Amino acid sequence: MAVVTTEASTAAGGVRSGVSIGRRLARMNWLGGTAGWLWLVIVLIPLYWIVVTSFKDQGEYFIQNPFALPADPTIANYKLVIESDFPRYFLNSVIVTAGTILPAVAISFMAAYAIVRGAGGRFLTGVNWLFLMGLAIPLQATIIPVYLLIIRMRLYDSLLAIILPSIAFAIPLSVLVLTNFIRDVPKELFESMRVDGASEWGMLRTLALPLTKPALVTVSIYNGLAVWNGFLLPLILTQSPDKRTLPLALWTFQGQYSVNVPAVLAAVVLTTLPIVILYAVGRRQLLSGLTAGFSR
């Protein structure tokens, strides 16, 4: 896209302005550059420290330079974390995240489709307005009635107790982003399919779904991240150790082993590692899609 813009303006403005754009981009923006590199250092220092320290033993941690590589790298911290039931917490987090994202994205997609296709209808305008209002409300503030609701539904202390409100909290933003994308599908395509006798459900599946796949992935990743890292809902809606999700487990582990900083940091690494791996694989989708919903 950058190339296109530059070439187009070069063609329009002649050689002279083309050169000046090139120079504009190439010339070091010293203020931005300084801030850019400085911020990189600020971001990387704690991350480097977490990883390095997680391979030190406790004695070494207390005496050594914090940035030095471990003289005698150990994986004992990781072993301790894994033996502290973290595989179970990991599984819980996977269940909660998948159990939230699949239904949340599916019903948000259907709602977004309805809002775009049925635009102008009173009911759908109202529904859309309701979801948009949901964006402005700090939904965590409704946690007490949610807690009451979950108790009354006899779901307290189950993974489903985390999943159901998480689905609801994911809806407003998902609908917003997905409506923006479905709107970009050319109307003529819908029209021609309709003339051929396709139902709305058929068009949703064969036309809107494939064309908005990138947006669906983006919304899934974004909500998945929020649920995977969620702390308040598990804290309030569960109780027993075997229902803990990773952030809650991390917090209790830290309370238990607060003196053993390397072990706590190994737990931080292990809870984050799956997301970092996913990020490494699908970051293009995440980075480009994440801002798409907001910079419109």
Place this chain on the structure above:
Amino acid sequence: MAAPPILPANARKAPSASVGRSGAVAWMALPALAMFLLFGIVPLAGVLLLSFTQWDGLGEINPAGLSNWRSVLSDPALPHTVWVTFEIMILSWAVQTPLSLLLGTFLAGRQRYRALLAVLYFIPLLLSSTAIAITYKALLDPNFGLGPGLHLDFLTQDWLGNGNLALGVVVFVVSWQFIPFHSLIYQGGVRQIPTTMYEAASIDGAGRIRQFFSITVPQLKYTIITSSTLMVVGSLTFFDLIFVLTAGGPGDATRVLALDMYKRGFQANLMGPASMIAVLLVLLGLALALLLRRLGGSTTASQQEGA
């Protein structure tokens, strides 16, 4: 009033499908609507109702009239909590906005190393607030943290034991976590500004800084409002970070409204007063979102064309 509080672009585009057809698709919105009503709107109404009751979280719920409102509003600790909430909101906005703008403009350049920087910047956003809070707690420890380890006196402070320092730490950690996100929003915004505007400015002899303030910033007006709304409304929900990092302390120095709600409700088992704090949070969120929208003016046509 009937307009959506944030991101108005959505509801604005002209309705094209005929009204008659909406019936055929309306049912598709029902599952999402049902879920959102049950766990979003019903609790929203519930929180208001509960604020007029007495409930310990386990037993009977009894009506209590206005007593919660009276007792909480006359609680001498409340103004401090509200003040701390605003302090953290304003300070984190004031730190994040200029830096995100600067970094976003920088990242909008097409050089490959900048793309790499964007990838690295994003990592803090992958970590849970719990993980970040735990890391900084250890990193800032006055006995075994970074300061004493490197023998740097200015880093060897009782960061979380001194009220003002703790507040500063919260703002710093929030910025560390969220500046990448807002930089990316600005990066997207800057890339939509037509290059011809900069060309014209260069020909007129405007320098880089002049261009930044007379083209980039005004062109990003709506992006700034979106980003600010997310920051401000988001700051009302900094619960997990502060809960794990300082637990509201030292004393009440970092006790924001969200934390106050949790402590009253789930630690002191006073769900009535806690619900009243929750109502305050909801009203505050709505008011701020509407205010920021008003600041943005009513027409966003130019922004939409660019998207």
